[in-house]
Amino acid sequence: MDLLSETTKGCSGNGTYMSEMEISTYDSIPRNSSINSFISTEVDTLESSYSSLSGTSTSLHLPISPKASQQVGLADSCLQKRWSMPEAEAPVDDLEDSCGQRRRSMPEDILQNHNSCPLIDSPDGDESPLPKRAATFSDLLHRRFKGTKKLKALAVETASKERRIKSLGEDKIYDLFKWEHVIQESGDGGKVVVCRWKSRSADPGKEDKELILKICKKEELRSINRWAEPQYRRVQQRLLNFPCHPGVMPLHEVFEDANYYYTVMEKADGGALFQGLLKEFPDGVIPAVVIKRLMRQILEALGHIHGNGMLHRDIKPDNIVMLKGIPTIIDFDHADPDWNPGEAIVIDTFYGTVHFSAPETFRGQFSQQSDIYSVGVVLYLLMTGKLPRDHDVLNIDGNVGDKRWGAGVFKKLKQESIVDWQCDPWPKNPACKDFCQRLLGFFPWDRPGSAEEALAHEWLVNERID
Numbered sequence: 001m002d003l004l005s006e007t008t009k010g011c012s013g014n015g016t017y018m019s020e021m022e023i024s025t026y027d028s029i030p031r032n033s034s035i036n037s038f039i040s041t042e043v044d045t046l047e048s049s050y051s052s053l054s055g056t057s058t059s060l061h062l063p064i065s066p067k068a069s070q071q072v073g074l075a076d077s078c079l080q081k082r083w084s085m086p087e088a089e090a091p092v093d094d095l096e097d098s099c100g101q102r103r104r105s106m107p108e109d110i111l112q113n114h115n116s117c118p119l120i121d122s123p124d125g126d127e128s129p130l131p132k133r134a135a136t137f138s139d140l141l142h143r144r145f146k147g148t149k150k151l152k153a154l155a156v157e158t159a160s161k162e163r164r165i166k167s168l169g170e171d172k173i174y175d176l177f178k179w180e181h182v183i184q185e186s187g188d189g190g191k192v193v194v195c196r197w198k199s200r201s202a203d204p205g206k207e208d209k210e211l212i213l214k215i216c217k218k219e220e221l222r223s224i225n226r227w228a229e230p231q232y233r234r235v236q237q238r239l240l241n242f243p244c245h246p247g248v249m250p251l252h253e254v255f256e257d258a259n260y261y262y263t264v265m266e267k268a269d270g271g272a273l274f275q276g277l278l279k280e281f282p283d284g285v286i287p288a289v290v291i292k293r294l295m296r297q298i299l300e301a302l303g304h305i306h307g308n309g310m311l312h313r314d315i316k317p318d319n320i321v322m323l324k325g326i327p328t329i330i331d332f333d334h335a336d337p338d339w340n341p342g343e344a345i346v347i348d349t350f351y352g353t354v355h356f357s358a359p360e361t362f363r364g365q366f367s368q369q370s371d372i373y374s375v376g377v378v379l380y381l382l383m384t385g386k387l388p389r390d391h392d393v394l395n396i397d398g399n400v401g402d403k404r405w406g407a408g409v410f411k412k413l414k415q416e417s418i419v420d421w422q423c424d425p426w427p428k429n430p431a432c433k434d435f436c437q438r439l440l441g442f443f444p445w446d447r448p449g450s451a452e453e454a455l456a457h458e459w460l461v462n463e464r465i466d
Contacts, residue, residue: 163240165233165254165261173255173262177213189333190216190260194267211252214263216333225349235337236263243308247301249323249330268330270322273378279322288429289463291382296460297327298375303451305329306368311336313366315374316356317381336366350401354394355387359413359442362406369444372454376439376447380419383432388419388440414442431459 168176179195195213221229236254244250255262270276273294277286298320305312312319314334320327334351347364350357358373360366380388393416398405419440426433435457441447448454 162237165237165240165256168255168257168262173213173215173257173260176255177211177264179213183212189331190214190220195264210267212265212267214265216261216263218259218261231337232261232333235332235335236261238310238337239332242310243304245301245304246324246326247297247328248304249321249328265330266323268321268323268328270325273317273320273322273327276322276325276327288432291379291432292460292463294327294382295375295379296455298329298378299372299451299455299460301327301329302368302371302375303455306339306341306371306451309337309339311339311366311368312371312374313351313361314353314356315371315378316353317378320378339366341368348403350406354400354409355389355391358444359410360444362409362413364403364406365444367444368450369447372439372447372451373441375454376436379432379436379439383425383429383436384420384423386423389413389417393417431462435459 176198177195178198179193181194182191183194184190184192192215193213195211196209197211216232218229221232236251239251240254242248242250249265249268252264252266253262254264270279278284281290302312302315310332312329312332312335314331315329319329319331321330322328344365344367347366349364350362351366352361352374356374356377358370361370377388380386393412394409396405396408396412398408419437421433421437435454438457439447439454448457454460
């Protein structure tokens with residue numbers, strides 16, 4: 001199993017926590033400003049944890065045990081039980097808020113009416129209305145609204161050329177593929193194996209190339225709620241026809257039979273994100289310019305996803321792999337395949353991984369800013385070796401993933417959560433600190449309005465800063 005993946009278990013259409021043992025490893029990691037003071041034997045005892053980063057004006061230190069890079073590591077190794085909220089009595093599109101208004105409107109309308117019409121009522125009587133929108137809300141986001149019709153037009157033009165999910169018919173999946181190495185036997189996302197095509201066509205190259213085969217059981221999807229399987233199917237269909245980008249993992253094929261979906265994709269040659277960094281920098285010293293390059297490439301890929309009408313909703317290190325030297329986003333199982341930036345919808349389901357999720361997602365609100373927040377968590381973890389939000393703040397009693405639990409998490413985050421901006425290496429990297437603070441803004445409008453706006457920050461634009 002991928003030791004790195006063990007510490008970031010996620011959830012699908014629901015929520016789950018890291019175990020107390022996993023969280024405690026973050027606090028026990030030695031954090032030193034000098035790599036010479038790093039004790040390798042201590043890290044060997046923390047093989048399943050993230051390791052700290054400490055930085056100077058020219059480089060950052062990533063003392064991660066090389067033992068953590070032994071596994072192929074493409075799949076999200078979420079092994080937690082899937083949780084889901086009780087199904088709503090009416091479809092999401094028909095839900096009404098407490099003012100009798102339809103829960104589907106332009107974000108501008110929602111933001112102007114937060115105080116009079118809270119989107120999700122808190123079960124303890126505290127509705128906690130969000131503050132009014134800041135005057136600096138992104139102009140880039142508004143411009144993206146104007147391009148919504150173009151997305152729909154593109155879908156119509158390409159409908160006749162769409163690749164489809166293929167039915168296996170009388171065949172079995174093992175008639176097409178052979179495999180020996182199993183990355184993940186079960187859990188969130190299903191079984192994941194490294195496979196090869198069997199000799200069955202005039203293309204002999206198919207037999208020798210290693211691929212990833214993800215096997216998802218339909219019954220497990222249906223057990224979440226009645227929308228889970230149709231949405232999963234829609235995501236696979238969209239990814240089959242998704243415009244190419246080097247930072248987004250392409251799908252080769254998607255097959256199905258009566259019981260399973262079989263998704264075939266490229267195998268990441270560099271493993272998971274931190275594994276790839278260790279391969280490139282075995283001594284753990286990562287130049288600041290490399291950190292900037294990673295952030296640019298991740299945000300460019302995320303901007304491509306958003307620009308083509310999709311939200312990922314589960315950005316985290318496990319879901320970023322190194323493919324041909326480029327950080328590549330994978331695992332769209334929790335994605336919103338038909339996201340429209342001109343609409344803001346409140347849903348009664350939490351998607352993602354608790355420690356990497358934006359505060360508003362616990363209230364059922366997802367947007368491109370919530371994906372951007374998750375990128376901020378990745379950057380904070382990469383720079384400091386710890387997560388920005390304390391585990392105890394996210395430890396709320398109740399059924400993980402349901403409405404009452406989500407309202408409790410949001411309230412506690414709002415009242416008690418304080419991000420540590422004084423630890424190493426922030427004092428020595430003020431521009432990077434400012435960038436990360438913007439990504440981790442508590443409210444959506446405190447963050448960049450789009451990936452493109454985040455890419456315009458001075459820390460990413462100016463190579464000489466920090």
